[in-house]
Amino acid sequence: MGTDNSAGARIGVDVPDARGRVELDREGRDLVRNARVRILGVEVLASDWHVLRKTTYEYTRLDGSRSIEHRETYDRGNGATVLLYDLEHRTVLLVRQFRYPAYVNDHADGMLLEAPAGLLDEDDPATAIRREAEEETGVTIGSLEHVLTAYMSPGSVTEVLYFYAAPYTDADRSGRGGGLRSDGEDLEVTELRFDDALAGIRRGDIVDAKTIMLLQWAALEGPFASGS
Ligand SMILES: Nc1nc2c(ncn2[C@@H]2O[C@H](COP(=O)(O)OP(=O)(O)O[C@H]3O[C@H](CO)[C@@H](O)[C@H](O)[C@@H]3O)[C@@H](O)[C@H]2O)c(=O)[nH]1
Numbered sequence: 586m587g588t589d590n591s592a593g594a595r596i597g598v599d600v601p602d603a604r605g606r607v608e609l610d611r612e613g614r615d616l617v618r619n620a621r622v623r624i625l626g627v628e629v630l631a632s633d634w635h636v637l638r639k640t641t642y643e644y645t646r647l648d649g650s651r652s653i654e655h656r657e658t659y660d661r662g663n664g665a666t667v668l669l670y671d672l673e674h675r676t677v678l679l680v681r682q683f684r685y686p687a688y689v690n691d692h693a694d695g696m697l698l699e700a701p702a703g704l705l706d707e708d709d710p711a712t713a714i715r716r717e718a719e720e721e722t723g724v725t726i727g728s729l730e731h732v733l734t735a736y737m738s739p740g741s742v743t744e745v746l747y748f749y750a751a752p753y754t755d756a757d758r759s760g761r762g763g764g765l766r767s768d769g770e771d772l773e774v775t776e777l778r779f780d781d782a783l784a785g786i787r788r789g790d791i792v793d794a795k796t797i798m799l800l801q802w803a804a805l806e807g808p809f810a811s812g813s
């Protein structure tokens with residue numbers, strides 16, 4: 586966390602960071618829902634694109650003893666994702682894109698095959714996923730089904746992800762997709778047979794958690810469940 590040397594002001598706390606944000610250290614200070622947790626302090630470690638905080642709290646353990654704990658949390662807001670499926674042709678529409686965090690952590694080339702997804706920004710989850718599906722795949726979603734909601738990495742990432750499913754046909758593929766070039770996005774829209782996508786999980790070709798969850802949901806109790 587940088588400081589303004591002249592006044593010792595903290596960027597993103599006392600003075601605006603690059604995105605104009607201040608008081609980023611307020612998040613979580615007023616949490617009282619869990620009587621076993623008493624928030625003692627919140628420190629902003631970084632505020633560039635998203636926000637990394639270090640929170641200190643007193644925790645009452647199961648045996649009644651208390652301990653002081655520190656947790657770093659990466660806050661990039663919440664997100665939404667959708668499985669676009671074509672029942673008649675038994676296909677799904679995924680996007681392939683470069684994911685640096687996977688690349689730096691042993692993925693062969695960082696080109697991950699994923700369900701379309703995006704951050705909510707200021708929108709509600711359903712509005713956000715309609716926008717992202719259009720931007721990333723060119724599909725205009727009609728009916729939309731909420732499937733589940735999950736914390737994807739609750740040990741360190743605050744994000745909650747809203748999962749949806751929606752049918753598509755060729756006629757719904759009005760745009761080109763590919764994402765927003767201005768945001769550095771460069772996505773390849775990929776239509777796969779559903780069974781090939783499932784096999785891709787087994788082979789280790791599909792390694793993105795939200796995509797695996799949606800495909801397994803579709804096989805277990807979604808549009809491609811046996812008997813449906
Ligand atoms: N400059 C800059 N840009 C960033 C940074 N991190 C992300 N971006 C930009 O922020 C945008 C995020 O794109 P979205 O489509 O809104 O989000 P996403 O990365 O696809 O995230 C989705 O998938 C994630 C992984 O499963 C989910 O975590 C997330 O909730 C969402 O569903 C992209 O344009 C990306 O280039 C950063 O550190 N710096």
Ligand SMILES: [Mg+2]
Nearest residue numbers: 701702703721
């Ligand atoms: Mg995206």
